[in-house]
Amino acid sequence: MADVLTREQRHKNMQNIRSEETKIEIAVRRYLFSCGFRFRKNDKRYPGTPDIVLPKYKVVVFINGCFWHGHKGCKYFVIPKTNTDFWVEKIGKTVQRDRNAIIALEDNGWRVLTLWQCQLSPASFQDTMRNTVNEIKGFANE
Known part of the structure; x- marks a missing residue:
């Protein structure tokens, strides 16, 4: 099946897909901030450039789009x-690069959380975020 868009139209569409500051990332950051967490965002000093870095808890969070990061079964x-x-x-x-980044982070003592687009739909956002907050706080108690 041929593409219905011209090469220029497809290029423009692909160019407009954001890799940072997505609505989901912003919503997750707002939630974490409202719970009292302070963090760095998109810190290039860490493997894989995590979306959120919580140095106090030594936790990084990746917020992955299911399509772009190959969320199997989704x-x-x-x-x-x-x-x-x-x-x-x-x-x-992309999946291999994600694996390599996670391994490098864990080898350096970081806890890695991955939040998937499908887990952050309006219907499941609150539950996912409550579980994420509890998981981060649990790491602090270990």
């Missing part, structure tokens, strides 16, 4: 029917 992760080889390779490299 309804939002479906390989496109066009240019399949490209997408399989691209997403495979």
Whole structure:
């Protein structure tokens, strides 16, 4: 099946997809801030450039889009029917890069939490965030 958009239109669409300051990231940060957490955002000093770094708790949080980071078993992760080889390779490299970053962080004593787009839908946002806050606080007590 051929792409319905021209090359220029597709380029513009892809260019507009944000990698930082997404609505989900902002909502997660607001929630954590309202719970009293202080953090750094998108800190390039750490492997994988975590979306949120909580130095006091030695915790990093990645907020991943299900499609872009290959969330297996998720309804939002479906390989496109066009240019399949490209997408399989691209997403495979992203998944491997994520794994490498997590390993490097854990080897340096960091706790790594990954929040997925599907967990942060309006219906499940509050529960996910309550669990995340409890998990972070639990790390402080260990």
